[in-house]
Amino acid sequence: MPIFSPTEIAKEKVGAVQDYSLLAGRSLTNIFQQPRYFADTLLQADSVGVGSLPIVILTGFFTGAVLALQTSSTLQQFGSLSLTGKLVSLSMVRELGPVLTGLMVAGRNATGMASELGSMKVSEQIDAMRAMGVDPTKKLVTPRVVASVVMMFFLSIISDLVGLAGGFVISYFFLGLDANQYWTTAYQALRFGDVFMGLGKPVVFGFIIASIGCYYGMSAKGGTQGVGFATKQSMVAASVLLIVTDFFLTRLLMGFFQY
Amino acid sequence: MSSLAPQVEQPESRASQSDGCVIRFENVEIAFDHPVLEGISFQLPRGETKILLGTAGTGKTLTLKLALGLLKPDAGRITVLGEEVTHMREQDLFELRRKIGMVFQESALFDSLTVEENVAYRLIEETGKITDEIHARVLEALRFVELEHTVNLFPAELSGGMRRRVAIARAIITRPEVLLYDSPTGGLDPVTSNTIIELVVKQRDVYQTSSLLVTHRLQDAFTMASHYFDRQQNKMVPATDGNVRDLHTKFLILRDGKIIFEGTVAELLRCTDPYIREYLS
Numbered sequence: 367m368p369i370f371s372p373t374e375i376a377k378e379k380v381g382a383v384q385d386y387s388l389l390a391g392r393s394l395t396n397i398f399q400q401p402r403y404f405a406d407t408l409l410q411a412d413s414v415g416v417g418s419l420p421i422v423i424l425t426g427f428f429t430g431a432v433l434a435l436q437t438s439s440t441l442q443q444f445g446s447l448s449l450t451g452k453l454v455s456l457s458m459v460r461e462l463g464p465v466l467t468g469l470m471v472a473g474r475n476a477t478g479m480a481s482e483l484g485s486m487k488v489s490e491q492i493d494a495m496r497a498m499g500v501d502p503t504k505k506l507v508t509p510r511v512v513a514s515v516v517m518m519f520f521l522s523i524i525s526d527l528v529g530l531a532g533g534f535v536i537s538y539f540f541l542g543l544d545a546n547q548y549w550t551t552a553y554q555a556l557r558f559g560d561v562f563m564g565l566g567k568p569v570v571f572g573f574i575i576a577s578i579g580c581y582y583g584m585s586a587k588g589g590t591q592g593v594g595f596a597t598k599q600s601m602v603a604a605s606v607l608l609i610v611t612d613f614f615l616t617r618l619l620m621g622f623f624q625y
Numbered sequence: 626m627s628s629l630a631p632q633v634e635q636p637e638s639r640a641s642q643s644d645g646c647v648i649r650f651e652n653v654e655i656a657f658d659h660p661v662l663e664g665i666s667f668q669l670p671r672g673e674t675k676i677l678l679g680t681a682g683t684g685k686t687l688t689l690k691l692a693l694g695l696l697k698p699d700a701g702r703i704t705v706l707g708e709e710v711t712h713m714r715e716q717d718l719f720e721l722r723r724k725i726g727m728v729f730q731e732s733a734l735f736d737s738l739t740v741e742e743n744v745a746y747r748l749i750e751e752t753g754k755i756t757d758e759i760h761a762r763v764l765e766a767l768r769f770v771e772l773e774h775t776v777n778l779f780p781a782e783l784s785g786g787m788r789r790r791v792a793i794a795r796a797i798i799t800r801p802e803v804l805l806y807d808s809p810t811g812g813l814d815p816v817t818s819n820t821i822i823e824l825v826v827k828q829r830d831v832y833q834t835s836s837l838l839v840t841h842r843l844q845d846a847f848t849m850a851s852h853y854f855d856r857q858q859n860k861m862v863p864a865t866d867g868n869v870r871d872l873h874t875k876f877l878i879l880r881d882g883k884i885i886f887e888g889t890v891a892e893l894l895r896c897t898d899p900y901i902r903e904y905l906s
Contacts, residue, residue, distance in 0.1 A: 401750070486735075494733035497693055498747050498795075499723035501716070 430532030483583025559623030
């Protein structure tokens with residue numbers, strides 16, 4: 367009997383992708399079916415949105431600040447220090463705002479969802495739910511997916527804003543730039559495509575974070591060790607998938623908006 | 626031990642309902658890494674209780690999960706309340722499962738909800754909130770298991786036995802047509818086990834609900850087969866008081882994925898199969 371069977375491993379991976387796709391698909395189709403759990407969705411929105419606000423504000427602010435700090439020396443060499451606002455604005459809105467918010471929310475919420483649903487799975491609470499005629503994908507997965515998608519959208523806007531504020535603090539107090547100049551260049555640099563990219567990505571990221579977290583939670587097995595494994599895997603998978611998706615999404619949108 | 630076997634009678638109330646089977650297994654097979662159930666067939670007539678016995682890993686819990694449609698068999702047919710669950714879509718199964726009550730091995734109470742919310746879970750699903758009527762039904766169900774005072778507590782604040790009783794209350798609140806008990810006394814002390822079995826017997830004799838009970842505790846199985854619930858005394862009493870009674874309780878013994886015995890307690894005690902003799906001893 368072979369110790370390592372590539373066929374079995376491939377089958378397992380394909381099976382996992384299939385299960386994930388089915389769960390992710392069902393989480394979306396459930397939106398158009400009764401019953402809808404508004405109260406659960408609001409509860410999750412509070413947990414994902416309000417709960418993640420402090421870390422999103424902190425990372426957003428300091429990312430904007432460090433961006434201004436790092437790029438100022440290069441821009442100064444070309445005598446373009448006045449473009450700091452434009453650079454911070456474009457970087458935050460198009461890329462860093464959505465991605466860093468996504469990573470922060472993934473770290474906090476994908477793991478939270480995986481561990482919560484994983485604990486329910488191993489203690490037969492999910493089976494109990496099914497046994498009582500309640501669809502766990504409707505009750506547990508869809509509210510988390512909807513809440514994450516909506517909240518990621520708003521959290522990214524907040525992250526962009528505080529990132530710009532962070533860049534402004536550095537530009538105004540340390541680089542001696544004019545406030546009006548900073549905000550004007552930051553504002554004028556943005557085109558429709560940039561804003562679309564900055565607001566479209568978080569929606570996709572929110573879906574990835576919640577669906578991955580729920581998938582690992584719902585497929586947890588083997589007691590507390592299994593829950594720990596599911597939690598860890600959800601963080602790794604959500605972060606990697608988020609970065610990979612970001613690349614393809616950026617390429618797609620850049621082509622669409624003809625950058 | 627023969628005194629445990631009650632005399633048989635068919636009361637009218639049950640006879641009128643006993644014209645159909647609530648659960649029917651036909652050549653059901655399921656395997657994971659190895660075959661677990663191999664062509665098992667049995668029926669649960671309406672109003673009857675079947676006790677599934679067997680050593681650990683013989684597929685007792687699996688049988689309940691198959692009956693509930695939580696798992697699909699590899700082969701064979703399972704019919705529950707007249708509907709074939711074998712090829713039923715999950716969405717359609719939810720509808721059927723609302724007519725079935727299940728008590729899980731470890732209670733499976735929702736730990737973030739209070740006892741009231743746990744017991745009322747199915748009803749809240751329909752109305753969206755706890756109404757006065759639902760509250761009254763929760764109290765009635767909790768009164769049945771004598772845990773009315775725990776209504777606002779969380780599962781973590783209850784003992785193991787109390788959690789099982791709450792799980793029973795949750796299973797019976799909608800007055801299901803079939804009840805499935807998965808080792809309701811597993812891991813409990815003898816006194817608490819007896820309390821749980823008394824509740825199961827009470828449900829059987831007062832509401833005459835068809836049920837499938839999994840256990841590996843022979844003592845519980847024989848208690849069920851030899852006692853009935855006396856409504857006047859409001860307690861479980863031995864069925865050896867001279868009156869003729871049919872307790873509508875039969876045994877099913879699983880071994881290596883096959884049913885090796887099906888019958889009444891009297892037939893079980895007369896059985897000469899060496900494995901069963903050893904199992905009973």
